[in-house]
Amino acid sequence: xxxxxxxxxxxxxxxxRLRIRRYVLQRYLVAYLFILPVLLLYLVFVLRPTxxxxxxxxxxxxxxxxxxxxxxxxxxxxxxxxxxxWQALQHSLIWTAVVVTFNLVVGLIAAALLAGSIRGRLxxxxxxxxxxxxxxxxxxxxxxxxYAPTGVLNTGLDTFGLEFLARGWLGDFTAVLPAxxxxxxWMTFGLSVVILLAGLQGIDPTLxxxxxxxxxxxxxxxxxxxxxxxxxxxxxxILLALVDAFKVFDIIWATTEGGPIxxxxxxxxxxxxxxxxxxxxxxxxxIAVALSLIILVGSVLNLTIRERGDD
Amino acid sequence: xxxxxxxxxxxxxxDGMSRRVLLQRGAALGLGASALSGVLGSRAVSAxxxxxxxxxxxxxxxxxxxxxxxxxxxxxQEHPNVTITTTFVGSSLFNxxxxxxxxxxxxxxxxxxxxxxxxPAAIIEAGHALDLTPYFxxxxxxxIIPEGIVNYTSSDGKLWAVGDAVETTVMFYNKDIxxxxxxxxxxxxxxxxxxxxxxxxxxxxxxIGLGGSDKYxxxxxxxxxxxxxxxxxxxxxxxxxxxxxDEEPFVQATxxxxxLNDAGCFGPNPLAEIQNDIEARFWRSEIPMVHVGPxxxxxxxxxxxxxxxxxxxxxxxxxxxxxxxxxxxxxxxGWYINAKYEHPDxxxxxxxxxxxxxxxxxxxxxxxxxxxxxELNLEGLELPTLVEEIxxxxxxxxxxxxxxxxxxxxTPARMTDVTYDGLQALLAGQMSPEDFTAAVQASWEExxxxxxxxxxxxxxxx
Numbered sequence: 001x002x003x004x005x006x007x008x009x010x011x012x013x014x015x016x017r018l019r020i021r022r023y024v025l026q027r028y029l030v031a032y033l034f035i036l037p038v039l040l041l042y043l044v045f046v047l048r049p050t051x052x053x054x055x056x057x058x059x060x061x062x063x064x065x066x067x068x069x070x071x072x073x074x075x076x077x078x079x080x081x082x083x084x085x086w087q088a089l090q091h092s093l094i095w096t097a098v099v100v101t102f103n104l105v106v107g108l109i110a111a112a113l114l115a116g117s118i119r120g121r122l123x124x125x126x127x128x129x130x131x132x133x134x135x136x137x138x139x140x141x142x143x144x145x146x147y148a149p150t151g152v153l154n155t156g157l158d159t160f161g162l163e164f165l166a167r168g169w170l171g172d173f174t175a176v177l178p179a180x181x182x183x184x185x186w187m188t189f190g191l192s193v194v195i196l197l198a199g200l201q202g203i204d205p206t207l208x209x210x211x212x213x214x215x216x217x218x219x220x221x222x223x224x225x226x227x228x229x230x231x232x233x234x235x236x237x238i239l240l241a242l243v244d245a246f247k248v249f250d251i252i253w254a255t256t257e258g259g260p261i262x263x264x265x266x267x268x269x270x271x272x273x274x275x276x277x278x279x280x281x282x283x284x285x286x287i288a289v290a291l292s293l294i295i296l297v298g299s300v301l302n303l304t305i306r307e308r309g310d311d
Numbered sequence: 312x313x314x315x316x317x318x319x320x321x322x323x324x325x326d327g328m329s330r331r332v333l334l335q336r337g338a339a340l341g342l343g344a345s346a347l348s349g350v351l352g353s354r355a356v357s358a359x360x361x362x363x364x365x366x367x368x369x370x371x372x373x374x375x376x377x378x379x380x381x382x383x384x385x386x387x388q389e390h391p392n393v394t395i396t397t398t399f400v401g402s403s404l405f406n407x408x409x410x411x412x413x414x415x416x417x418x419x420x421x422x423x424x425x426x427x428x429x430x431p432a433a434i435i436e437a438g439h440a441l442d443l444t445p446y447f448x449x450x451x452x453x454x455i456i457p458e459g460i461v462n463y464t465s466s467d468g469k470l471w472a473v474g475d476a477v478e479t480t481v482m483f484y485n486k487d488i489x490x491x492x493x494x495x496x497x498x499x500x501x502x503x504x505x506x507x508x509x510x511x512x513x514x515x516x517x518x519i520g521l522g523g524s525d526k527y528x529x530x531x532x533x534x535x536x537x538x539x540x541x542x543x544x545x546x547x548x549x550x551x552x553x554x555x556x557d558e559e560p561f562v563q564a565t566x567x568x569x570x571l572n573d574a575g576c577f578g579p580n581p582l583a584e585i586q587n588d589i590e591a592r593f594w595r596s597e598i599p600m601v602h603v604g605p606x607x608x609x610x611x612x613x614x615x616x617x618x619x620x621x622x623x624x625x626x627x628x629x630x631x632x633x634x635x636x637x638x639x640x641x642x643x644x645g646w647y648i649n650a651k652y653e654h655p656d657x658x659x660x661x662x663x664x665x666x667x668x669x670x671x672x673x674x675x676x677x678x679x680x681x682x683x684x685x686e687l688n689l690e691g692l693e694l695p696t697l698v699e700e701i702x703x704x705x706x707x708x709x710x711x712x713x714x715x716x717x718x719x720x721x722t723p724a725r726m727t728d729v730t731y732d733g734l735q736a737l738l739a740g741q742m743s744p745e746d747f748t749a750a751v752q753a754s755w756e757e758x759x760x761x762x763x764x765x766x767x768x769x770x771x772x773x
Contacts, residue, residue, distance in 0.1 A: 063410050064437040149583050168583025170524055173739070256524060260582040261735045276407035278724045279433055 050292070057285040064279065075286035085287065087262060088270040089294075095181045095266055096245035096298075102185035103241040104234065107192030112226075114193070115200040125197075128190040136187060140254030143183035144170070147255075170256055173263045180264055184251050188244055192237045199233030200226070235306040239299055246295045267291045363393045363654050365661065368409065368419040370644065371399045377609070378678035382671045386664050393657060413439045413649070420652040421661065425720060426464045426472055426645035434647075435471050441648040443470040446659045448772035455667055455685035461770055463721065464645045468771035472645025473662050476675070477682050480531050480604045480639045480716045481624045481701055488515075488599045496625045500567075503628050507576040510599050517578030519571070520593050520601035522586025523738055526731035529581075530719045531602060532568050533734060535639050538714025539630055540564040543637060546714060549755075550721070550764070557745075557752040565737065565744035567630045572738045582735055594622075602627065604716065608697050609678055624700050626708065638705040639716035642684075723758035726751060 057075055061068040079085050110128060114121055131139060146152045147169035154166040169179045203226065211221045227234075249268040252258060258265035258273070267287060275284020369379065383395050398419065400408055405424075412418040413434065425431045434440055447453060447470045453461065460474035489495070489506075492513050497503040510518040522528045538546055540560035548554035571577065578584065593601045594611050601607075611619050626636050646666070648658040665671050672683040673692055682698075694702075719727045729750050736742035742750075758764055 062433045064414065064433045064439070066437070144585065147583075148585070148588065149578075149580060168580030171580040171583025257526070259524060259526060259732075259735055261732050261739060261741065272407075273728070276410075278728070279410075 053285045053288050056282055057289045059282045061281045062279040063275070063281040068282075071282065075283045076289075078283060079286050079290060084262065084265065084270060085267075085290075088265045088267045091177060091264065092246055092266045092268075092291075092294075094177060095184075095248060096242055098178055098181035099185045099188070099245035099248075100238055100241045102182065103189045103192040104237060106185075107189045107196050107237065108230075108234075110189075110193045111196035111200055112222075114197050125194070128193045130190065131187045132190040134187070136250035137254055139183065139187045140251045143180070143186075143251070144255050147179060147183075171260055173260065176256060176260065176263050180252060180255060181245075184245070184248055187251070188241065192241065195237055195240075196230065196233055199230045203229045231306065235302060239302050242298050242302065243295055246291065246298070267294075361392065363657050364396070365393060365421065365652075365654070365658060366396045366398065366419045368398050368400055368405070368422040370401075370405050370423055372401065373399045375399050378675050379665070382665050382674060383661075385671075386661055389664075393661075395661070410434070413437075416651065418649055420649050420654075421646060421658050422649075423475070423644045423646050424472070426474065426642055431472075431645070432466070435466065438650055439647075440471045441650045441652070441655055441658075443473065443648065443659070444468070444770055444772070446470075446663075447770055450659075450663065450667075452667065453770070453772075457684060460642050460684050462768040463642050465768035465770045466766055468769065470770045472647050473666055474642045474645055474684050475666055476643030477640050477684055478604050478606070478643045478716055479641075479682075479701065479705060480535060480602060481704055482519075482600055482602050482627050483593065483607070483622060483624050483697075484600045485593070485596055485621060486623050487621045488596065496623075497628050499628050499632055500630050504571075504574055504576070506600075507571075507574055511575055515597075515599055517581075517584070517589075517592075517598050518600060519576045520584070520589035520598040521577040521581045522584050522589045523577070523581035523735060524584055525586045526735060527717075527719060528586045528589075528603070529568075529734040529738065530727075530730060531604075531716065532571075533565070533730070534715050534718040535602070535627060536564040536567055536630060537561050537718065538637055538639065539627075539634065540567075542635075543712040543714055546718075555752050556755055557748040561748045561751075562744050564630070565747055568734075569737055569744060573740075577738070581738055594619075596621075605682065605698060605701050608695055611697075612695060620696060622697065624697060624704060626704055635711040636708040637711050637714040638708050640705070640713040641716040641720060722755070723763040725758050725763070726754040729754040 056068075058070060058072055059068040060071045060075075110124075114124055118124070148154075149168045149171075153169065157163055157166045167175060170176050172179075207225050207229070208221055211225060216224070247268060248266060249272065252264050252266060252269050253272070256264045258269040268291065271284045271287035271291065274280050274287060367383070369375070371377075380397060383397060387393060387395055409418060409422060409424070414437075418439065424434070447456075447461075452470075452473070456474060457477075460477070461470065464470060464472040464474050484496070488510070492509050494506050494509060495502075497506050507518040521532070537560070540563055541549075541558075545554065545560055549556055572581065589598060589601060590603065590607050590610075591614075592598045594607075594614055608619075611622070626638070629636060646662055648655055648662070652658055666683060672687065675683050676687060676698070677692060677694060682702075715721060719730060722730075733742055733747040733750050737744065737747050755764075
């Protein structure tokens with residue numbers, strides 16, 4: 001009876017559609033089983049803390065006591081009127097601009113050079129990628145020494161007669177932010193090189209052959225073939241660099257802790273200070289929410305621009 | 312007990328009378344230590360029979376080996392059933408790591424932490440710290456810990472932490488560099504300024520080292536100068552009375568700090584300098600002077616050995632001629648026991664062993680890195696010369712009273728934030744002394760409105 005009912009359909013659902021659903025379920029079951037552990041980890045260690053942070057932003061809490069006071073939108077209201085928040089946001093935007101530009105421009109140049117037939121290409125690739133796998137705190141220490149008043153950079157400038165450029169890099173209000181942004185870019189651009197190189201190697205070489213036949217030079221080929229072909233790859237590079245730049249913390253904290261006089265204060269260092277040092281977890285969470293929304297907007301914009309380009 | 316603001320007493324000297332007093336006290340301490348272990352012994356007997364695990368969090372870099380870790384090893388040798396696991400956590404990550412751990416019930420059984428307002432007070436209010444008053448009262452800790460230290464580690468009549476050390480700040484200098492440039496130890500402010508100028512002309516880009524990038528070293532100068540101008544009573548008047556940080560003495564003191572900087576004493580760009588690097592360069596004789604505490608002596612000895620004899624110390628001269636010198640002092644850190652720890656008597660016994668046992672106190676002292684609280688028996692000790700000199704300096708002016716070495720540790724976090732940024736702005740010429748003190752006062756008023764300021768302490772026994 002049940003079999004007969006099944007073959008005839010159940011509750012008005014045609015038997016054919018049931019077979020399709022069963023087929024789909026069976027086909028993707030294994031895939032879901034593979035995804036499930038990671039999904040669970042994501043839910044527990046990423047999504048849940050994220051949602052808790054959003055929720056905490058509506059409270060005033062010192063991070064220690066059992067009692068938390070509901071304050072509604074007060075933390076966000078405070079955020080909008082907080083000059084340090086806007087200053088940190090400005091710095092975050094400048095930082096992101098430097099990091100994304102460095103990753104894209106220098107990364108593309110390096111990838112283009114590596115795409116050609118050069119000796120020791122693997123060595124160069126390794127060299128570019130090594131900072132990516134290095135602990136960020138190690139990178140911070142290295143650049144601390146480089147930028148020290150008697151460090152490698154100033155010594156090198158003196159040696160080459162450019163002592164007028166030498167300065168206390170980490171104590172110079174105008175130079176410190178770009179200086180650290182470049183240090184951070186050095187740490188991440190190796191990944192961009194690898195991604196762009198893969199993209200370059202995926203471009204159909206016959207396009208270049210055809211362009212040469214038509215008399216196109218290197219510059220023309222780069223602009224009309226390479227760049228358009230790399231559009232999706234460039235989007236990924238920009239997206240990764242953008243998210244990484246907005247989240248920066250280690251290298252700034254290890255070198256200047258947001259100083260001097262907040263010249264390198266970015267959103268992540270500010271939320272760390274407010275939340276963990278001043279025990280204002282609610283306000284720190286509000287800053288974190290703002291940072292998350294900014295990253296989300298930036299990412300969506302990036303993808304939207306790419307998609308419009310496709311159209 | 313009343314906090315009189317300058318009762319941090321580690322009174323010892325080099326004259327015969329003091330040594331006799333010290334010997335008597337040392338003997339009393341020795342007897343006291345026996346009595347302590349006797350009393351605790353009866354409580355800890357059952358604990359000694361069963362294995363006990365104890366985790367400790369210490370401030371510092373992983374892998375550190377120092378007098379404290381050696382004392383912990385000694386305790387384990389004497390108490391084979393106790394296993395102590397030590398975790399070193401870097402200073403800027405210590406508090407952010409400790410709070411979640413305590414909240415999750417995964418915190419250490421014993422930890423060293425600050426003792427001022429802000430997070431330490433919140434940790435105590437949340438019930439994470441064990442009330443140590445019974446041990447204080449029954450074991451006679453009050454005989455050793457000075458009243459001033461007790462006041463900063465207690466509230467509501469209860470003791471929450473054992474203050475481990477008294478720290479001070481003095482000017483370390485290179486005797487050879489001074490001699491080569493015909494300089495004597497400056498006795499007046501103008502002589503200090505002259506010394507700066509002479510050293511700068513001799514080619515030392517940084518006459519007085521200052522790690523301005525780290526911010527807190529500037530606050531050591533601020534704490535010392537503010538105390539010198541306002542005096543202990545003036546500081547207490549603001550901390551516990553109706554005084555204000557923007558009053559004339561504090562403005563003048565801040566102006567004096569600016570004067571040092573504008574004269575180039577701290578070099579061309581102190582905000583680009585890291586304190587660790589400054590101290591290392593001082594020991595390498597690249598920087599003639601540095602205003603810092605005795606904690607740099609141990610690494611100096613490790614790096615230089617006997618060569619450290621070419622360094623000495625002096626008190627920064629009075630910024631105003633004829634005014635007294637007040638030695639700077641503040642508690643080092645407080646040692647807390649987790650209120651949820653299953654073997655509090657064992658933890659208290661450990662603290663007793665570390666800070667009230669004569670041999671441990673002597674070991675800490677001989678290491679040069681720590682000056683234990685209370686009276687100290689110097690008989691037979693081989694102290695680093697620099698440590699002896701620092702003791703002598705403090706004793707010679709002790710009768711004037713003492714001032715805070717680190718105001719940033721006893722004032723609210725939001726005020727520290729404003730102070731650090733303001734001090735950097737001051738040195739950068741972006742803020743005047745008047746604006747700086749006004750900003751500090753404004754943040755102080757906000758903190759007081761939120762009840763974040765340090766409350767006077769004191770322990771009630773019985």
